[in-house]
Amino acid sequence: MAKRETARDDLLAALAEVFRAHGYEGATLSLISEATGFGKGSLYNFFPGGKEQMANEVLAAIDCWFNEKIYTPLRTASDPAKGIVEMYAATSDYFRSGQRVCLVGVVALGASRDLFSGKVKVYFAGWVDALAAALRRLGDGTAEARRKAEQAVLEIQGALVLARAFDDPKVFSRALKESERRLLAT
Amino acid sequence: MAKRETARDDLLAALAEVFRAHGYEGATLSLISEATGFGKGSLYNFFPGGKEQMANEVLAAIDCWFNEKIYTPLRTASDPAKGIVEMYAATSDYFRSGQRVCLVGVVALGASRDLFSGKVKVYFAGWVDALAAALRRLGDGTAEARRKAEQAVLEIQGALVLARAFDDPKVFSRALKESERRLLAT
DNA sequence: GTCTATAAAGCGATAGAC
DNA sequence: GTCTATCGCTTTATAGAC
Numbered sequence: 001m002a003k004r005e006t007a008r009d010d011l012l013a014a015l016a017e018v019f020r021a022h023g024y025e026g027a028t029l030s031l032i033s034e035a036t037g038f039g040k041g042s043l044y045n046f047f048p049g050g051k052e053q054m055a056n057e058v059l060a061a062i063d064c065w066f067n068e069k070i071y072t073p074l075r076t077a078s079d080p081a082k083g084i085v086e087m088y089a090a091t092s093d094y095f096r097s098g099q100r101v102c103l104v105g106v107v108a109l110g111a112s113r114d115l116f117s118g119k120v121k122v123y124f125a126g127w128v129d130a131l132a133a134a135l136r137r138l139g140d141g142t143a144e145a146r147r148k149a150e151q152a153v154l155e156i157q158g159a160l161v162l163a164r165a166f167d168d169p170k171v172f173s174r175a176l177k178e179s180e181r182r183l184l185a186t
Numbered sequence: 187m188a189k190r191e192t193a194r195d196d197l198l199a200a201l202a203e204v205f206r207a208h209g210y211e212g213a214t215l216s217l218i219s220e221a222t223g224f225g226k227g228s229l230y231n232f233f234p235g236g237k238e239q240m241a242n243e244v245l246a247a248i249d250c251w252f253n254e255k256i257y258t259p260l261r262t263a264s265d266p267a268k269g270i271v272e273m274y275a276a277t278s279d280y281f282r283s284g285q286r287v288c289l290v291g292v293v294a295l296g297a298s299r300d301l302f303s304g305k306v307k308v309y310f311a312g313w314v315d316a317l318a319a320a321l322r323r324l325g326d327g328t329a330e331a332r333r334k335a336e337q338a339v340l341e342i343q344g345a346l347v348l349a350r351a352f353d354d355p356k357v358f359s360r361a362l363k364e365s366e367r368r369l370l371a372t
Numbered sequence: 373g374t375c376t377a378t379a380a381a382g383c384g385a386t387a388g389a390c
Numbered sequence: 391g392t393c394t395a396t397c398g399c400t401t402t403a404t405a406g407a408c
Contacts, residue, residue, distance in 0.1 A: 021297060022211075022297040023209065023211060023297050025208075025209060025211040025212040026211040026296075026297045028382080028383065028384085029383075029385085030382080030383085038392080038393095039392060039393050039394080040384085040385080040386095040393090040394095041386085041387090041388095041391085041392060041393055041394080042391065042392050042393075044384095044385070044386075045391060045392075046391095050384065050385065051384070051385095101295050105295065105347045105351070106295050106296065108347055108350045108351040109287050109291065109295065109347060109350055110209050110212070110292065110296075111207065111208040111209050111212040113350065117353065120351050121351060121352060121353075124348060124351045124352065125352075147360075147364075150348065150357065150360075150361070151341075151361070151364065153344075153348065154341065154344035154345055154347070154348045154361055155337075155340060155344055156344070157343070157344040157347040157348060158339075158340035158341055158342070158343040158344025158345070158347070159340055159344070160295070161291045161294055161295060161340070161343040161344070161347070162310060162336065162339065162343065164294045164295055164299065165290070165291070165306050165307060165309075165310045166310065167303065167307075171336065174333075174336075175336070175337070175340055178333075178337065214400080214401065214402085215401075215402065216400080216401085224374080224375095225374060225375050225376080226375090226376095226402085226403080226404095227373090227374060227375055227376080227404085227405090227406095228373065228374050228375075230402095230403070230404075231373065231374075232373095236402070236403070237402075373408105374407105374408085375406100375407085376405105376406095376408100377404100377405085377406090377407095378403100378404080378405080378406105379402105379403085379404075379405090380401100380402090380403090380404100381400105381402085382399105382400085382401065382402095383398100383399075383400065383401075384399090384400100385396105385397085385398095385399105386395100386396085386397075386398105387395085387396080387397090388393100388394095388395090388396105389392105389393085389394085389395100390391105390392085390393080390394105
């Protein structure tokens, strides 16, 4: 996390937005070049592996962000219930109330899934596991905690689909609020 | 629905599988040509509008199928609860227990959303509305029925994402079973 | 109605000047 | 480290033979 990595992190953030907006197949090098301000030559200097390496590093950066900002707090919060509340808040922020898509979810549904299946699994497993850990600390049994955690993650992904389909952020906000309420009830 | 339309329906079904497997951007004419057995010339004879027309007709056919097999039964079943049970069964069949993706959901999340936003909205609105109608017949108020219906459709879409991410049909089956149980409770 | 051949544009990726 | 020029290939789409 040294300062000299900031430049690459910024670049990865810009790349992530292009992949989110156009998907892996649709994110052409021309679009990437335009969005990042770098020529193709520079891009291949940063990522000798081309588009595939770009996407792999973007997915790794996303996983890293979620680990740091969501999964770890969820596991270590002194009050697990507060950790869950903060998870929903951070999730809503991250996805801009449903106007920003989940790149990992898009990849999971898309044709490029096979290329990145490892990273996709790690991302979702990390989320479900961290949430299940918090629920166990709230008193749920192992199986019940896992079931509820899976359900919550699934609701977030479904809310993103429906919010995009209806082009209505309120669908997302409403769904997340309900999901949080249900998860913390009893 | 005349018999002479069957050939085009079969063609649209084959096209749908290509779009599901590769997404709109990834479904190249070469892939489509291979999957359908028609040369590019023939494809442009059937669909002068090219790929965009193909996708539009595929989405229309999907909407038609859901209307006929799911939305209408949901509205007209003499027993609304039975209609809901059958909706979940038909949904699980249609998506092959989560191994088949929802093309409309994929389009909603993808870059081609703007091209097909009308059809995407109609599909999901049709589903939510039909399900809400069944729930009202079961005694729910307008707002409550709509809320529950939206939640159920969202759960189905989320279950597809998670099942694909984990590459595990059981995730889908479990989620649908739970969703059905919750919807029919009380 | 179906094909092959081909056009024109865009793709990912590379080479080499600076 | 960044660029322009370019390669070889694939893309969508069209033209024209059969």
